[in-house]
Amino acid sequence: MSSNHTHNKKNQTLTKNQRIVLNLLQDSGEPLKAYFILDSLKKEGLSSPLQVYRALDKLVELGKIHKVESLNSFIICNNSNCASNTAFTICERCGKVKEIKNNNLTEGVNELVRENKLNITRYNLEFYVVCKSCKIN
Ligand SMILES: [Zn+2]
Numbered sequence: 430m431s432s433n434h435t436h437n438k439k440n441q442t443l444t445k446n447q448r449i450v451l452n453l454l455q456d457s458g459e460p461l462k463a464y465f466i467l468d469s470l471k472k473e474g475l476s477s478p479l480q481v482y483r484a485l486d487k488l489v490e491l492g493k494i495h496k497v498e499s500l501n502s503f504i505i506c507n508n509s510n511c512a513s514n515t516a517f518t519i520c521e522r523c524g525k526v527k528e529i530k531n532n533n534l535t536e537g538v539n540e541l542v543r544e545n546k547l548n549i550t551r552y553n554l555e556f557y558v559v560c561k562s563c564k565i566n
């Protein structure tokens with residue numbers, strides 16, 4: 430199997446805690462703050478914050494979920510292989526968060542990295558926008 434398939438393999442090796450956290454974020458589809466996640470998972474028997482933070486960290490590392498830094502929230506990944514590089518739009522009016530993927534954007538970042546000789550480890554781009562439904566009103 431080529432390395433392209435490692436993503437699927439990793440899916441099967443998620444721990445019970447990781448699956449519970451992943452399901453919560455999947456069902457929500459919205460960015461959730463850590464304390465909200467902690468609260469919601471108490472019923473599922475995940476009462477230790479450390480367990481939840483560990484699961485969140487691992488899921489971020491696997492690229493299953495992302496951290497939206499400026500909102501201090503976590504959101505399910507909408508693409509299959511962002512790894513640790515992510516880009517989001519955040520509506521300034523309604524707060525809606527959308528994951529975006531664009532080849533030109535990726536190339537632009539690569540060029541920026543080359544030109545400035547950045548020893549880049551990862552990036553997380555967050556664009557503040559007015560979303561379509563807010564623009565109409
Ligand atoms: Zn993603």
Ligand SMILES: [Zn+2]
Nearest residue numbers: 520523560563
């Ligand atoms: Zn909006």
